[in-house]
Amino acid sequence: VGPISRHDYRPPAWLVPDTRLVFALDAAATRVTATLSVTRNGEHGEPLRLHGAGQEPLAVRVDGVAVNDWRIEGEQLVVPLTGATHSVETEVVIAPERNTQLMGLYASGGNLCTQCEAEGFRRITYFPDRPDVLSRYRVRLEADKVRYPVLLANGDPVDAGDMPGESGGRHWAEWDDPFPKPSYLFALVAGDLAVNRGTFTTASGRTVALGIWVRATDIEKTHHALHALKLSMAWDERVYGREYDLDVFNVVAVDDFNFGAMENKGLNIFNSRYILADPDTATDYDYDGIAAVVAHEYFHNWSGNRITCRDWFQLSLKEGFTVYRDQGFSADQGSAAVKRIEDVRGLRAAQFPEDAGPLAHPVRPESYLEISNFYTATIYNKGAELIRMIATILGPQGFRAGTDLYFDRFDGTAATCEDFVACMEDASGRDLAQFRLWYSQAGTPRVAASLAHEAGEGRATLRLAQHVPGTPGQPDKQPMVLPLKIKLFGGETGRALGEEQLVLLDQAASTIVFDGITERPVLSINRGFSAPVIIESDRSAAELGFLSAHDDDPFARYEAMQQLMLDTLVAAVIEGDGDHAAVVTAVANTLADRALDPAFVAEAVLLPSESFVGDQLALVDPDAIHRAREALRRDLGMRLADQWRDAYEQAPTGPYVYSPAAKGHRRLRSVALSYIAASGAADAATIAFRQFEAADNMTDRQGALNTLANGYADEREAALDIFYNRYAGNGLVIDKWFQTQALSSRDDTGRLVAELARHPDFTLANPNRARSLIGAYGANQRAFNAADGSGYRFLADQLIALDKLNPQTAAKLLPPLGRWRRFDEKRSALMRAELQRIVATPGLSRDLFEQASKSLA
Ligand code: DPP
Ligand code: ZN
DSSP: OOOEEGGGOOOOSEEEEEEEEEEEOOSSOEEEEEEEEEEEOSSOOOOEEEEOOSOOOSEEEETTEEOOOOEEETTEEEEOOOSSEEEEEEEEEEOGGGOOSOOEEEEETTEEEEEOTTTTGGGTSOBOOSTTOOEEEEEEEEEETTTOOEEEESSEEEEEEEOOGGGOSEEEEEEEEEEEEOGGGOOEEEEOOEEEEEEEEOTTSOEEEEEEEEOGGGGGGOHHHHHHHHHHHHHHHHHHOOOOOSSEEEEEEESOOSSSEEOOTTEEEEEGGGTOOOTTTOOHHHHHHHHHHHHHHHHTTTBTTTBEESSGGGHHHHHHHHHHHHHHHHHHHSOHHHHHHHHHHHIIIIIHHHHTSTTOOOSSOSEESOGGGGOSHIIIIIHHHHHHHHHHHHHHHHHHHHHHHHHHHHTTSEEOHHHHHHHHHHHHOOOOTGGGHHHHOOSOOEEEEEEEEEGGGTEEEEEEEEEOOOBTTBOSOOOOOEEEEEEEEETTTOOBSSOOEEEEEOSSEEEEEEESOOSOEEEEESGGGOSSOEEEEOOOHHHHHHHHHHOSSHHHHHHHHHHHHHHHHHHHHHHOOOOOHHHHHHHHHHHHOTTSOHHHHHHHTSOOOHHHHHHTOSSOOHHHHHHHHHHHHHHHHHHTHHHHHHHHHHSOOOSOOOSHHHHHHHHHHHHHHHHHHHTTOTTHHHHHHHHHHHOSSHHHHHHHHHHHHTSOSHHHHHHHHHHHHHTTTOHHHHHHHHHHHHTOOSTTHHHHHHHHTTSTTOOSSSHHHHIIIIIHHHHOHHHHTOTTSHHHHHHHHHHHHHHHHOHHHHHHTOGGGGGGGGSOHHHHHHHHHHHHHHHTSTTOOHHHHHHHHHHHO
């Protein structure tokens, strides 16, 4: 099967207005009977083509009569049909307990559940498994009443009961979903589950029954998710005018899951890490993540389900927009500035490297081998930045008018990115023709910015020039529309020189003149990260230090500090020169500024990651970067020792509360602790261990453990053992135990990771566990890039093994090997050799083949 191209899209030959499914559920052998009412779509003589994978039709009936003129072509069941409408019935038997890919119907923790996006439904039954075939589903589930007392599916419950005597302790339930949906939104769950119930009354007065379903022992860990769900429902009404549309909304947590969660209509299925939380087992970061993912999946009910995607090339239509929506929700729950900082850090950690590497692709890709590989940071996070830029260009009212029009015009349909942009234009009167390049051109634009001041004329001149680097298949780019928020500050007085301006840079180069500037101006640019670009400015360390203390946009303050730190670290790596003075002063000023939110301070004083420093360099020397960054950390720790101690000791503690203020204090305390440790202070391990033992919550406990895990003190082993024993059997916390060690900055992390891979609790069968060790190791720039290639070999070994079980998860962990162009010749050759070994592996999945071969190209 060759690549699938966006331009090859054709409307479906047959539509399926109604689907009736009967599941005789059993972990070893589930019988699925599917009855599709099909209608010919237009004038043509095409047969009906149904996708199916991993099963065989036991029977095919057309209009109730068994037929045998069907044939199998690859992944398709082809059924010749003569009329305009027919009823087509198929029967298959599938084996959920043998499904290790976790796509389709599978077993997790003794329960049965589904994951269908993108192409999992074809592993359940024969169906036109493409997002533009919308069908009304009625579903009957039959199962053993003791093993599977709870039977859930999409939509609203219709009826339930016991099966007649001879069926031996089985029961049934019927569900009906009145909203036509694509097959990727199908879901069912059968299991032994407890429920935390709630209700939500919608703006128009409908009462919705909410349920969070988990294993009985986890029920007390569901309150945060339930609360977040209610907040999300209210938020979407208030901010987007979107109301929920069914009588029930169920959420089920499962331990084995490829994604974070899935927005199936009325029955969201979640990775348990995005549901379960209590202070003892979940960090503040986990709590935030749960609220964000609950909101994300809930918001999909409109941006994804009511309006879905015409084809998978339009994936960002629902994902970029929905990420933008969940980011807005999270920003409204606490500090919007800190949320923006976190989102930009995430973008730079995952999306910028993707855009600069062999797997770069546009937000609306042109082709793929395996769609699972396109659930990427580009589709999700850069996609969200595109929506944010549209909102910035249109302004709040224009943007809301645009989304209202979009929801109205395309409700009940499968739409395209183009449809979305056209609504934004129609509702606002703005022309977004050139903006559309953001959907088709890959790569992160770079903007050179330089400000000149002619004091005598009272004039400042800002010269801007943009450049989009070439990416695979796209050597030459056109200039994009870049919305840049800009403001000038007086370098002497610190006062604002005029208001913030929104500059739309849509040429390769442009000059902006500011009059009445008598004082030496300092440039604040891309405020709020208004465009997802890289700014190359000639601002001095003094100017960046000034902005880090005086800019009135908190994001811009953070950004100035980051740039200053980055410039300092890059200089140290290149020149071996360690002039830390400007950073030390800027950090000292930030720590001393009592007016600042502690959560902001904690973000602002963190150094850029080793990977992000590497991204600034044509040739990454992981050891030199590590040395330079550790030297700066040590210097900051020593020279500001008193301030770190004060920050550490003065942060209010007390019993755990999950609130923006309490979160900020905990965060700053953990950051302060890490600097106390970085200083080499003799008592650092004692302080960390004391925090570890005294903590009444996971945030403080893990904060201390992270610090200890980076060091060599005896307390390290003690804390890791205590932690492991305390949480033995709690999968989500044991994931943290693996991850903390894999992220360690110790010199022997590679050896420790290899040992951990042989730990009895390590398994490739559970995606969270695989990611906690392999994914974290791949993100540990220095350890992974050990000069002897042991990190590369380890990753390749693991991926080849994982590919046999779960290709989708294996393929997602491959990208660190694709960065070979950025490393010295020796490392580069070692990485390429591992990629070649992967590509040459017999029986390799399409998923891993696509990622590995593209990474070699
Ligand atoms: N479940 C994934 C998400 O919500 C894919 N739709 O993003
Ligand atoms: Zn999503």
